[in-house]
Amino acid sequence: APPIPSRAYGVYIGRFEPPHQAHLLVMLEALERVQTLIVVIGSARSARTTKNPWTAHERQDVIEAMLAEAGADPQRLRFVHVRDFLYDEAHWLADVRAGVEAHTGGSRDVALVGHIKDESSYYLRSFPDWEFLPTHVVSPLNATDVRRAYFEDRLSDVRGMVPPAVHAFLEGFQRTPEYAELQAEFLALRSAVAPAPATRLTVGAVVSGAGQLLAVRRAERPGRGLLTLPGDEPGPQETLLACAMRAVRQQTGLDTGAVLGAVRAQAIFDAPGRSQRGRIVAYVFHFALGEDALTAQPAGNAAAWLPLSEALEHPEGWFEDEAEIVAHFLAKV
Ligand code: NAD
Incomplete structure (x- = not known):
């Protein structure tokens, strides 16, 4: 059996729209470094859009399925769903903290897992009391490319980017009326976006x-x-x-x-x-x-x-x- 990690809790924040192969690898690596991994699913409770196609509950289910498939112990996972507050950063920070503390009981043995990929990762610096554990996962994958391939009906390209459990979920979702509406929206947006950045x-x-x-x-x-x-x-x-x-x-x-x-x-x-x-x-x-x-x-x-x-x-x-x-x-x- 692998050694039990000494750190108690790890926090991994993401949008996971959808979770892809690199997200999975970051989570598996985190489970080698912390006993309990708290996955914070962001952008919860927004309407479905082509940028946020799935509810936080759907994303949690598919993350659980891909981790189970990869052999992770479900007992070592926790989930928190957090809404976006585009005009109230303090509210967002407080909700993340409260959601995490509900699982840690206020323990100070908390590490933050992630990868500072660009400006959008600024929030990883907003929790100075959580030790930052940068991931060693290096991958060019990003969820935007996965969504584009998905809405362009290129499921074989999607297959190379996501774990099998996620692929199966995406295949099933493709048969729903929600998919049909989102795909129509994807096509409408593609023709509507002005070329000039006015x-x-x-x-x-x-x-x-x-x-x-x-x-x-x-x-x-x-x-x-x-x-x-x-x-x-x-x-x-x-x-x-x-x-x-x-x-x-x-x-x-x-x-x-x-x-x-x-x-x-x-x-x-x-x-x-x-x-x-x-x-x-x-x-x-x-x-x-x-x-x-x-x-x-x-x-x-x-x-x-x-x-x-x-x-x-x-x-x-x-x-x-x-x-x-x-x-x-x-x-x-
Ligand atoms: P994401 O799913 O793109 O990424 C999640 C994590 O995985 C990040 O640490 C990212 O760097 C890492 N990652 C992604 N691709 C990787 C790759 N190929 N290799 C290695 N690591 C990779 O999510 P995100 O956009 O960073 O998620 C942040 C969430 O928090 C969003 O839902 C966002 O809306 C929310 N948020 C909200 C507010 C607010 O409302 N005020 C503020 C900050 C963040």
Whole structure:
């Protein structure tokens, strides 16, 4: 039997969309160095996109299957699912810590496993009290290439990049309606992304009142069927506020008079990766209507008032980073 590692806990953070051969090797190497490996699955509870196609539960299941297949002891594995907070790094850090501590009981014998591959690995430096154990795994593999091959129906290329258990999962998922929708989205995005790296501006409106929020259902790909805020790109002669009011009027049928004068707050949402459609900066107004807000019935058939609790508790129902935008204005009201 291999020697029992002296370190108690190892933490391995990743998106694993999907887990590939290099992820597996990093995990197996970690299991030679720590007794218990805590896999932190990031980007949990977001809507399915071609960048995040699988739920955290699906990713956990397939990681467990690939590790079992490789002979790892399931008793030595733990999982934590963490949502992204693009505008609140401290919240993300606290959630990772809390999730890890739930398994370690506050032990200080915790090491962080990973590989500083580029700027996106900056977060590996955010846990100075966990000893960093860089992996020795060297591999050019990355999940973006796996997803591209997968959505281009090149399953034989995928086979060379992922362990058999992951391949089997991907084959099964390919027969679901979710796959068909994501593949259509993949193709739509490929033709939509502008060749020039122009930065676009959009305007959004969070309209709340009487414990409710005005939301619209997206009719188009990407994100067809997901909830979105009323919004649009400003016209050449339009102020951002006028644009927000026009979007509310056109997309929800709400009388603009009710909205004007109800501006409570405004904020910019500019995380570079917030949209797969290109570099899009969102300027969002919060319109806080009074208690009689519900008498202003939306007319657009895709628009509806949503109870705030429902809007906040189901981030996976929202397009792009809009669950975070809604929470920014409404989590504390
Ligand atoms: P990933 O799946 O790309 O990589 C996971 C780990 O494996 C990394 O340490 C990476 O360097 C390593 N790895 C990947 N390919 C490798 C290879 N070929 N050889 C050796 N090692 C390899 O995941 P990621 O993007 O680094 O995951 C971070 C997660 O944390 C994401 O879900 C991200 O959204 C989340 N996050 C969120 C916030 C926030 O919301 N504020 C901040 C930081 C990170």
